[in-house]
Amino acid sequence: MMKEIILQTTWQEWLGVVFSIFQVVLARYNNPKNYFFGIAGILLTLVVMFNSKLYAEFTLNIYYLVMSIYGLLYWKYGQHKDEIEISKTNTKEWGIVSLIVLSSFIIFYFSLSNFTDSDVPIWDSIVSAFAWAGMWLMAKRKLENWVLLNISNIISIPLMIHKDLYLYAILSIILFCVAISGYLNWRKILNNRQNA
Template sequence: MNELISQAIAQWQLMHSIELVATLLALAYVILALQQSLWCWPAALLSTVLFTHVMWQSALLSDALLQLYYAGMALYGWWRWQQLKQGSAGSRGPVYEWPWQRHCWLIMATAVAGLALGAVMANYTHAEFAYLDAQTTVFSVMATWLVARKLVSNWLYWVVIDAVSIYVYAQKHLYFLTGLFMLYTVIAIAGYFIWRSHYQQQPAVRLSV
């Protein structure tokens, strides 16, 4: 019995240690992204590797799949931001924005994808918060792509995604993640205004595609 308790404590400590390191790297990613630093992407890559393990062990399967996507986007984001920086006279490259109509279509398409993923997770896996987790997953997929494209309004999507994620992670007792997403929400609000200011001050650029 004592051996089983010791093993359980050791596993708990390991899980939360991994969660803590991943959390610090994820926080570094967001802060560096806010500053439009290329180094946000290596921090994101390392964080996703660790979070994949945490999400799988917590039965948040949609989130586990999301982390694998984040790893690929970290590589794409590094390449994309380098291209934007090289093609611009500025040190950070331009930021972009879309008209609201395009955002409406994107939101509707993403929500439908979330319902489909939620149905799969609810009926064929042991996932918890299947529909809610699926919606945050698909919207995170979309919003991460908008970050890589340097779209100003990506931060507004993250405000909503992060607020919903706070509830999910608190219910799963992932305390470092809960605290992280509280910080994320504040940073996302700041990020929107900082990037919007940059967008308004830069020379006119074409819409991001």
């Protein structure tokens, strides 16, 4: 069984997963270079998700690509041409997050149900909705990005298994663990800065 899984796994899936692991580990350490690995992993993942008919995940990865480029520039230069620091999400931003989750879920579900051959429109839509919001917070260098990304990660695990994308299921487990560590690390950085 394991040998069959390994043999059926494409090189795009292998490299996409490896680059994605490097990306999230570097993000955990608050390193802006995480975006370079993220971009490489995203490009490979686009191929895998399209071929697996996970169209919301495919669209999500296009969004990841755009937000990774934006995040790289924002982390590096921010609004003041200095590197932006980690901060907490404020009330206005939580409103935007709620709007992103709700509107992206509705758009994805409607689109997948009516215009694609997706067999998992609800599942695919909910994973993508939380990931869209989480990635927006990460690009803004907000501590709570890890929470939203982990909601997406935990739901993504059975979805990837259902689609026989076992490496991406393993990646979701790894991302879940790293996101917990990332949240704790970013909170420590934020607390140290506030107490300095």
